[in-house]
Amino acid sequence: MEKEAVDYSLYLVTDRELSMGRDNLSVVQSAVKGGVSCVQLREKNCSTREFIEQALILKNFLTAQKKNIMLIINDRVDVAQAVGADGIHLGQKDMPFSIVKKIVGDSMIIGISTETLDEALRAEKEGADYIGVGPVYSTTTKTDTVAPIGLEGLIRIRKMVKIPIVAIGGLNHTNAEDTIKSGADGIAVVSAIVSAGDPEKSAKELKEIITKAKKYESERHRRIRAH
DSSP, rough: GGGGGOOOEEEEOOOOOSSSTTHHHHHHHHHHHHHHOEEEEEOOOOOOOHHHHHHHHHHHHHHHSSSSOEEEEEEHHHHHHHHHHHHEEEEEEOOOOHHHHHTTTTTTEEEEEEEHHHHHHHHHTTSSEEEEEEEOOOOSSSSSOOOOOOHHHHHHHHHHSSSEEESSOOOOTTHHHHHHHHOSSEEEEEEHHHSSSSHHHHHHHHHHHHHHHHHHHHHEEEHHHOO
């Protein structure tokens, strides 16, 4: 996959514990219909074998869609390699970027979670393809995060880094617009889709908000350049 072809705008992070009894595939199928552009498989409490099985199910589905929707594996480089995933997402305590890069080369996109400007700058310097920035707002889906950076923190990081930014942490229909207008290339959501009564409808509404906000920002920048 060409890196410039990646669409990070609506980035779904799976969570079976929050999916109201539904399996990953059914949630992802609905979310893709609604406009999800990127899927990260996050599995914290299963065996390696089961993680690979889950990844293969999603990989086969996404490949069949022929929509260029990436499958990103959270944390586990071995699982990503085993299933031929499109990318790997690393946390600050996971395998160092330099080692992951030696293992996967240019065969996968590598994203890094960042909570501070220093971490964002380091990720860009190391060669990350994109960064996850947050938590922007408080979130209950992860318990090991720092205090929210807010839109101010997001704006500050956006001014200093050029690679794509995926905002994460408490993102939903009420704050997606402001988040995009503050410089995020996309928003990563968990419960806003996986816990929704209708994941397809929720994804569609989020996608419309994001598209509208991006169009507004594009027009704003065009007017600025014109003057």
